[in-house]
Structure formats: C-alpha cells, structure tokens
Amino acid sequence: MIARRAFLGSLLAAASAPRLSWADVGSPAWLGAARDADGAYVLLGLARDGTERFRIALPTRGHAAAAHPTAPEAVAFARRPGTFALVINCLTGEVEHRLQSPAGRHFYGHGAFIAGGDILCTTENQIDTGAGRIGLWSRKRGYARIGEIVSHGIGPHEILSTVDDVLVVANGGIRTHPDRGRDKLNIPQMRPSLAYIAPDGALLEEVVLDPGLHMNSIRHLAQAPDRTVGFAMQWQGESSDPVPLLGLHERGKEPRLLSADLGEQLVMQGYAGSVAFSRDGTDVAITSPRGGRIHRFDVATGAVQSLARADVCGIAAGPDGMVATDGLGGMMRLGTRPEPIARFEGLSWDNHLIAL
Structure with a gap:
C-alpha cells in the first residue's frame, strides 16, 4: 500500500506544468502500436487525416499506450505478460525511461495518468497469489515507483482515470502465470468486476x-x-x-x-x-x-x-x-x-x- 506521505508529496510536486505540448509533435490525434513489414514492432502517432506524424521502435510487441494529458509523452506497454514499459518522448523519439515491473509482478498492457499527469498507474499481476495490483509511478521523480494499491480483483487489464482522479479498473477475473504463458488458470472460479478505486486504494464502488x-x-x-x-x-x-x-x-x-x-x-x-x-x-x-x-x-x-x-x-x-x-x-x-x-x-x- 502506498505511503500516504509519499502520495501527498507527489500530488504537491505536480504543480509545474510541462513546457511542450502535443502540438509540438504535429498535434497527432491517435497513437497505435503495430508490426511493420520487416517484423519489427513500432508505435505510431497519427494525424486526423491518417498522416503519420512519428514512428518509434519498440523492442517487442506492444499492446496499448498511455498518453500524458499535456506533455508529448507516451508510455508504451508490452503485451501481457510483459514486464517492461517505455516512456517515450514523442517529439524526439527517445526512450526517456524504461519501467520494469517489480519482482513478482508483470504488466497487463495498460496504464493511466492521475494528479494532472504526475502519477502513472499501471495494471499488474502479483504472480504468486494472482491478486491484482495497481502500480504507482511518479513522473516528477523520473518515473520512480512510489507504491501500489490493490485492484480489488484478479487480472486487472485496462484502467481509466476520471476528472476527479477516481480509477476505473477492468478486473478480468482470469489468473495467469508467466511460466504458463497466456494460459488461463482459473476459468471455473472466475469473478470479473468493474472497480472504482480512490487514489489511496479505497474501493468506492464495484460492479459484478x-x-x-x-x-x-x-x-x-x-x-x-x-x-x-x-x-x-x-x-x-x-x-x-x-x-x-x-x-x-x-x-x-x-x-x-x-x-x-x-x-x-x-x-x-x-x-x-x-x-x-x-x-x-x-x-x-x-x-x-x-x-x-x-x-x-x-x-x-x-x-x-x-x-x-x-x-x-x-x-x-x-x-x-x-x-x-x-x-x-x-x-x-x-x-x-x-x-x-x-x-x-x-x-x-x-x-x-x-x-x-
């Protein structure tokens, strides 16, 4: 569970707005991961007319990306059960940070920003128990991991944030383990849910x-x-x-x-x-x-x-x-x-x- 002091400190650190915006990379309308003709994996920025604004190499197959709300920056996630995510400067094409899931965790391919873009939230699996976790990373501190909260379910996949920083989490209910690839280990006992979670981890509402x-x-x-x-x-x-x-x-x-x-x-x-x-x-x-x-x-x-x-x-x-x-x-x-x-x-x- 994230320490309250660390979380409040990260919120206060979000005060300075980034100087660059998405307009600096040609105002792309969409981001998409893909595989090119040579079999390499890439992340593309696309304009409204479908014009390619940028193309950035990914080390392996991507799944989704979390776009920063103001800065021209995106976090590209590996496909489940990947253990890395890349923070990409969409102006320069440089990988500015490489996130590694903590020992005993893997990512599910999605993330979302809260606190005005200062905190990245990532959906994760606690491998030994199958419990869902939401990792918390401070952009202000160079995407240092500052804690985690529970997802209140198994197999959290996609995550959204609302304007008041409530997290909406799709708990798919499926337990997996990296040693078994993408095998689904608990189908008879599945309990998917839609969870609304406060930034401190409190469950505000659950749909089953x-x-x-x-x-x-x-x-x-x-x-x-x-x-x-x-x-x-x-x-x-x-x-x-x-x-x-x-x-x-x-x-x-x-x-x-x-x-x-x-x-x-x-x-x-x-x-x-x-x-x-x-x-x-x-x-x-x-x-x-x-x-x-x-x-x-x-x-x-x-x-x-x-x-x-x-x-x-x-x-x-x-x-x-x-x-x-x-x-x-x-x-x-x-x-x-x-x-x-x-x-x-x-x-x-x-x-x-x-x-x-």
Whole structure:
C-alpha cells in the first residue's frame, strides 16, 4: 500500500506544468502500436487525416499506450505478460525511461495518468497469489515507483482515470502465470468486476456480473463525456453461447448489457477486442477481430449497426464519429460502412487505437 506521505508529496510536486505540448509533435490525434513489414514492432502517432506524424521502435510487441494529458509523452506497454514499459518522448523519439515491473509482478498492457499527469498507474499481476495490483509511478521523480494499491480483483487489464482522479479498473477475473504463458488458470472460479478505486486504494464502488456470466471477462474500457463507462468483455465459455459483450455503467446504477441479434452475436465468437465512445457520447462500439465485425450501438436506444471488416480491433473516437484500425494496415472512418482514411502497406495494427 502506498505511503500516504509519499502520495501527498507527489500530488504537491505536480504543480509545474510541462513546457511542450502535443502540438509540438504535429498535434497527432491517435497513437497505435503495430508490426511493420520487416517484423519489427513500432508505435505510431497519427494525424486526423491518417498522416503519420512519428514512428518509434519498440523492442517487442506492444499492446496499448498511455498518453500524458499535456506533455508529448507516451508510455508504451508490452503485451501481457510483459514486464517492461517505455516512456517515450514523442517529439524526439527517445526512450526517456524504461519501467520494469517489480519482482513478482508483470504488466497487463495498460496504464493511466492521475494528479494532472504526475502519477502513472499501471495494471499488474502479483504472480504468486494472482491478486491484482495497481502500480504507482511518479513522473516528477523520473518515473520512480512510489507504491501500489490493490485492484480489488484478479487480472486487472485496462484502467481509466476520471476528472476527479477516481480509477476505473477492468478486473478480468482470469489468473495467469508467466511460466504458463497466456494460459488461463482459473476459468471455473472466475469473478470479473468493474472497480472504482480512490487514489489511496479505497474501493468506492464495484460492479459484478450475474453468476451466469461469471466467465465473461471484463477487459477493456471507454468513458463517455457524461462519465458513463463502457466495458468490453471476452467470453471464456463455449464460443456458441451468444452472450452480451458490451456493458454500460453509471455510478450508483446497475450495469446495462447490450447485444446484437442472435446471428451477429454468434459471429463475434464471444470476443470483443476494444471499445470506444463517439466524442459526443451518443454512440458506443466494440470490435471483434475474430468475427471481423464492428458493433456500433446507439447509447440511448440500444439500436445496433453491424459493420464487416476483416481483423478489425483498434477503435477510438474521431472528429466526426469513430475510427478503427485492422491487422492489414487499414485505418477507416465508421460511417454507414467503413470508409478508408489511410492504408499502411505492410503494417499490421495491434489491438488498440489511443485517442489523444
């Protein structure tokens, strides 16, 4: 548990604002990890028209990135069960800090900033017990680790922060161990949850699915302007079970689960890879690379539009709706059908597209 004195000290140290901003690197709209034609792994910054603003080498396969709220800086995370993250200066392309998970921990591929960008929060696994942890790192101190708090679940995957520094954590419920690679070790006992956590580790609210959906791993998160949280799920039961793969939650209320019709749910193969809201919060969408589908829902009515796109996974808010990426190097705007924005020959986009 983080020491209260250290935490308060880090908050006070956040007073000085960085001089450089994202405008200094060409105002990119998105970040995305990918594999290039030579098999090397990279992190790209993309403008609204799909133009590449920068490309930075990664040592191994990336998963997602946490963008600093003001400084042109991003923390790129290795794919689970990776043990390193790179703090990248997106102006110079230099790796300014390399984070190593503490002994007995590994990262889950996601992070979020709080305290005006001074504290980075990372989702982690305590390997010997399987308990979820949130690592806390001080940017002001050169990304020194200053403590950790519990995630109040097993397998914390994606993490978001709200404007009042509440952490929203997707506890997937799946126990893993690096010695077993990506094997899932506790499927019969899974208990996924959506946890709202104060910076000092206090559990403010918890959402747990009905017992019949206890194998529906809560994995990825998005937040609407009104603070509604969208969570994407991955079913660990039979792929023929047409379970809901998208949930919406408002603090103090019961979760609302959304589904398409039976045929479309079956096409998704029980797997939602990413989730995003439109900038105005009226639409929310999930992707399935396994099913080659995007399901876009009207938040108010639950009406769904299905869009077909092979190997689609990354999705983020765009200037006039949403934008998605696929494993074939494609980047597209989601209109009545996917409309190409750009194509990166030889590039294979990874799971997530991060809006700035």
